[in-house]
Amino acid sequence: MSEITIRLLKQDEVLSVLRPMSAYAFRATPPLPEPAEWQKYYPPAGEASYFAVFEDEKPVASAASFPMTLNIRGQLYAGNGLGVVSTHPTGRRKGYARQMLSSIFAQLYEQGVAISTLYPFRESFYTRLGYTTFTQPKRIRFAPQPLQPLLKKSWNGAVELLDIAQGYDLYQEYIRTRLPQIHGMGLFSPNFKLPWRDKNGQWLAIARVDGTIKGMMTYKISGHGGTLEASQFWYDDIQGRYLLLEWLARHIDHVQTVEMILPPFERPETWWPDLNVQVSSIEPPLGxxxxxxxxxGVHTGAGSFSARIHDEYCPWNNGTYRFATHEGQLQISPSATADCELSIQALTSLIYGTNEPATFALRGWGDPSTELQTVFSRMFPLQQPYLFETF
Structure with missing residues (x-):
């Protein structure tokens, strides 16, 4: 029988273990990327933890854990992003990925982490491990020509253009003002994205009014007559939004198409007449x-209930709890009785506001009564979480 070991990798092991495994799983191979090229896309030392499964001392599965801060219904929590989860073909269909993730969950719990997030290779694999799916971010496309009338408007503001290397500190300062405002949003530390800064592959458009930053957009241009690809489009108010849209209007003779990544709650089809926005969805994250x-401390509506929680992969969560709102915030305490049974998927769905409680029984997530479903909906209204960070 093979000897199986799951452990945290030392820094000098990361390159030799993760490079072949993650490249084989997620890139066009062969050849494998050169070590220097591979390292360009990974965060600096100290910004991630790396794990691997060894079968008779040979690595057969690996994953990375990235610390982040997460907004859950207006409260900030220690969180985590799991990335580059990959298994060598010789280790597939043996349960190694599940065992590795269980081991990582235990370490996260010891570190005080409340929530884990990831981008799946297949949603159903991770929902079985306790994750629930977020609403999908949007990718939109439109021609900038209909924005031309914005060039004749007076906006009492201006847009400054920097490359991301020049504006990185301003960008980080601004993006952190968004974190407390957007449910589901997660942010890495500023150091995590230093490789992105150093690559310097994005423009940074900064909308200001009377010296105050009102919005930011990061983008690149594929070439004359090509596409302006805006990876981030942030604004504080209407003035900030239209200053940035007016900036796009300045490119009507430069590019044919604008492509933009937006949170699921944005309504770009209402921004301007004749924009004819084409909307598609992007792979959603899970939490x-x-x-x-x-x-x-999560902000909740009025109500209370007790539930027996089942969590196969984080067994410390198993138990009976009372969930009650006091002065607008969630209180959690042990309970001797339970109004219903809920899986960890159901509770996560309530916290994030991603699924109607009436579907829980259908999904095999529990047995809340119709009356309890009403309580759940009042305490945890449906939301559209937006993780933002990609990894």
Whole structure:
């Protein structure tokens, strides 16, 4: 029988273990990327933890864990992003990925992490591990010509253009003002994205009014007559939005198409007449509760209930809890009785506001009564979480 070991990698092991495994899983190969090229896309030392499964001392599965701060219904929590989860073909269909993730969950719990997020290769694989799916971000495309009338408007503001290397500190300062405002949003530390800064492959358009930043957009241009690809489009108010749209209007003789990534709650089809926005969806992230007891303080509506929670992969969460709103915030305490049974997927869905409670029984997530479903909906209204960070 093979000897199986799951452990945290030392820094000098990361390159030799993750490079072949993650490149084989996620890139066009062969050849494998050169070490220097591969390292360009990974965060600096100290900004990630790397794990691997060894079968008779040979690595057969690996993953990376990235610390982040997450907004859950207006409260900020210690969170995590799991990335580059990959298994060598010789280790597939043996349960190694599940075992590795269980081991990572235990370490996250010991570190005080409340929530884990990831981007899946297949949603159903991770929903079985306790994750629930977010609403999908949007990718939109439109021709900039209909924005031409904006060039004749007076906006009492201006847009400054920098490359991202020049404007990185301003960008980080601004993006952190968004975190407390957007449910589901996660942010890495500023150091995490230093490779992105150093690559310097994005323009940064900064909308200001009377010296105050009102919005930012990062983008690149594929070439004359090509596409302006805006990877981020942020604004504080209407003035900030239209200053940035007016900036796009300045490119009507430069590019044929604008492509933009937006949160699921944006309504770009209403921004301007004749824009004829084409909307498609992007792969959604997933989230899961790591530690129920860390989630006290979430902003909730009036109500209370008790539930017996089942969590196969984070067994410390198993138990019966009372969830009650006090002065607009969630309180969590042990309970001797339970009004219903809920899986960790159901509780995560309530926290994030992603699924109607009436579907829980259908999904195999529990047995709440119709009356309890009404309580759930009042305490945890449906939301459209937006993770933002990609990894």
């Amino acid at each position: 899961r509760i790591i530690a129920i007891d860390k989630l006290a």
